[in-house]
Amino acid sequence: MSLDTSCVIAPLGVSFFNTPNRPQDHNKKDHDKKDRDNKAMAKRIVDVLIPVALDHAYSYRAPDQFELAPGDLVRVPLGTRECMGVVWADNAAPNPRLDNRLKDVAAKLDIPPLRPELRKFVDWVSAYTLSSRGMVARMALRMGEHLGPERLQVGIRLAGPPPERLTAARRSVLRLLADGLARGKTEAAHEAGVSIAVINGLVDEGTLEVLELPAAPVASAPDPTYAVPDFTAAQAGAGAALRDAVRGGFSVTLLDGVTGSGKTEVYFEAVAEAVARGRQSLILMPEIALTGQFLDRFAARFGVRPAEWHSQLNPRRRARTWHAIATGEVSVVAGARSALFLPYADLGLIVVDEEHDGAYKQEDGVHYHARDMAVVRGHIAKIPVVLASATPSIETEVNVRRGRYRRLHLPERFGGAHLPAIEAIDLTREGPPRGRFVAPRLAEAVKIALERKEQALLFLNRRGYAPLTLCRACGFRFSCPNCDAWLVDHRFRRQLVCHHCGFFTPRPPSCPKCQASDSFVACGPGVERLEEEAGALFPGARILVLSSDLIVTAERMREELKEIAEGRVDIIIGTQLVAKGHHFPRLNLVGIVDADLGLNNGDPRAAERTFQLLHQVAGRAGRETGRGHGYLQTHQPQHPVMRAIVAGDREAFYATEIEARERTGYPPFGRLASLIISGPDRPSAEGFARRLAGAAPPAEAVRVLGPAEAPIAVIRGRHRFRLLAKAPRSLDLSGYVRGWLARAPKAETGVRLEVDIDPVSFL
Ligand SMILES: [Zn+2]
Ligand SMILES: [Zn+2]
DSSP states (O other), rough: OOOGGGGGTTTTTTSSOOOOOOOOOOOOOHHHOOOOOOOOOOOOEEEEOOOSSSSSOOEOOOOGGGOOOTOOOOEEETTTEEEEEEEEEEOOSOOTTTGGGSSSSSEEEESOOOOHHHHHHHHHHHHTTTTHHHHHHHTTOOOOTTSSSSEEEEEEEEOOOOOSOOHHHHHHHHHHHHHOOEEEEHHHHHTTTTHHHHHHHHHHHSSEEEEOOOOOOOOOOOOOOTTTOOOOOHHHHHHHEEEEEESSSSSEEEEEEOOOHHHHHHHHHHHHHHHTTOEEEEEEEOOOOOOOOHHHHHHHHHHHHOOEEEETTHHHHHHHHHHHHHHHOOOOEEEEEGGGGGOSSEEEEEEETTTTGGGOOOOOOSSSBBBHHHHHHHHHHEEEEEEEEESHHHHHHHHTTTTSOOOOOOOTTTTTTSSHHHHEHHHHHOOOTTTSOOOOOHHHHHHHHHHHTTTEEEOOOSSSSSEEETTTOOOBBOOOSSSSSSSETTTTTTTEEEEOOOOOOOSSBBOOTTOOOOEEESSSSHHHHHHHHHHSSSOOOOOOEEEETTTOHHHHHHHHHHHHHHOOOSSEEGGGGGSSOOOTTTTEEEEEEEETTTTTOOOHHHHHHHHHHHHHHHHHTTTSOOOOOOEEEOOTSSSSHHHHHTTOOOOHHHHHHHHHHHHTTTTSSEEEEEEEESSSSHHHHHHHHHHHHHTOOOTTTOEEEEEEEEEEEETEEEEEEEEEEETTTTHHHHHHHEEEEEEEEOOOOTEEEEESOOOSSSO
């Protein structure tokens, strides 16, 4: 089979861009079967893409009164229902014989059309990721069903004489409204510290009147000159370079600097330039980093918070934000990865903060990497992209070294004096006693920190109490009935939980196998168990566990971060949640309880991820005092990752890791594609995986590995096998896989195939 490498695209390193080939996909053939005689056939035909799992667009007749153009949102009949779609293209060569069997577009929606740049992006992402175009378009159309007229807010204002009976609560309301201005009803109740019933009572008595207020805007206009920061020379230089970039076309700049180097304020300069030029900016960040702390920092610079886009927006807010972005009413969006697909009216800048973060990879539905796709969108829209990180991904680092991306390096504000001193604790020689997880040397350091009234962080990237519970009497282990995984003991919730499918069950009073009671043993550490140990080691210390499963809302998270910042906590015990850019001014000691976790899982990026995580966590210490200290508990003190962190030698880590990737042909020096086959039982999944492997087109440069049973062989009751295709960087692996799937055998009912181009997870 011949491979068309002329159309390769390269999110691993964006050196050239072309839209990959895709088959022509008008659905003419469907209608070609019968011959029909039609004379009155001058009507225009348009192809409408419908946001469902289909790759091709459907043709419809375009009634003249709609004046349809590509990008317009329409309602069209589909089967027995009507649904929303996007006019994707004019059908330039309609088949005159089938025209009068086509249905008419039912309505044109009063919503700004999807711009050509976004439609091109959808086509591109679909072709690259091998996801159906309809599903990719769906991400751009995720405005919910609430796009109707805006709901007016119920407001109240002073209108009549005071009531006969004046209570303290009523007085409080009257004081608030004494200025005669109208306020939202709930807002007024909140501000006056009274219940809605008090307000309603005053309305009934005629003291207050009800009126309708326009809905509050999604976000007010940021002021680029609101608070111009006081920069060091290095920051000012980087800021000016970014402003320049915003004045130009497509470019990719890596803003490389540790927390505390002023990275955020520097990329705010690029945002300020875009705002000043009347164009929109998108700041992408891992959802978990999109905190009040960040929004407040933005407000401190621009006077107002940006619009937010993340999974916790309620449907109405989502719809209004979507619409405000499409009309250009919103000028800056801070959002999680899905914000990349929004219909910006005039996008002028994309910033990808924490560009190395694994959260940018979407692992279900459309498998895409938002950092790479941000570069693609930037290229299509001819706008600058800024990637920010203290520990750039190997992909980005290589792109910088090869001159494809530019690097702006920010030195630490105080000349690096604040980098914590880091020591390794060799667990094979000076580990803690059995059943304990804090080594004596680390415990001693925590004690000293507490005596000095400083904070300490114990980092363990494991939620729950213990990763495994077994019966001492018979060896029974609690495992998930749906997955190939142990159940994690969550004592706080009093449940045994599966971290893969969410299955949970209370811990039974006795062993389900041998009925022994009090025979359960917890194996290994989780943050809850560490909390118990810290409580015993450091009596009287105020301990707070920061773990995503214990923090239900963003609001709760903000409160806890505030408690830490204000020094109301002595010991923080945290999972990777604490690594995400929060600033803890009183923290001087970081102990990494299991630095090896995540190193030995057969993942080509394991070393990189471990390095990034440990580097970030260790860097939390001593930001303000300059007396930071970190301890790494490890069984492998000689591992290049541990040595680089202890030595504070980032360059040594990149040199070793880049050399290893190049030698083994792993990304970014080669390309990977995963094919994940799952089925209701093992033989059906394995059988299809084997037939699929057998159908791989022979190509000298491509190696197809597997099928192998997935490391987590069963998830949610589905048996899983994996195939991995490995190819040189120059090869169009998406195109190869497309050709492969075209000749693949049909899967049995219930067997599913997922394609993951540039996979990040290998589980
Ligand atoms: Zn037992
Ligand atoms: Zn499970």
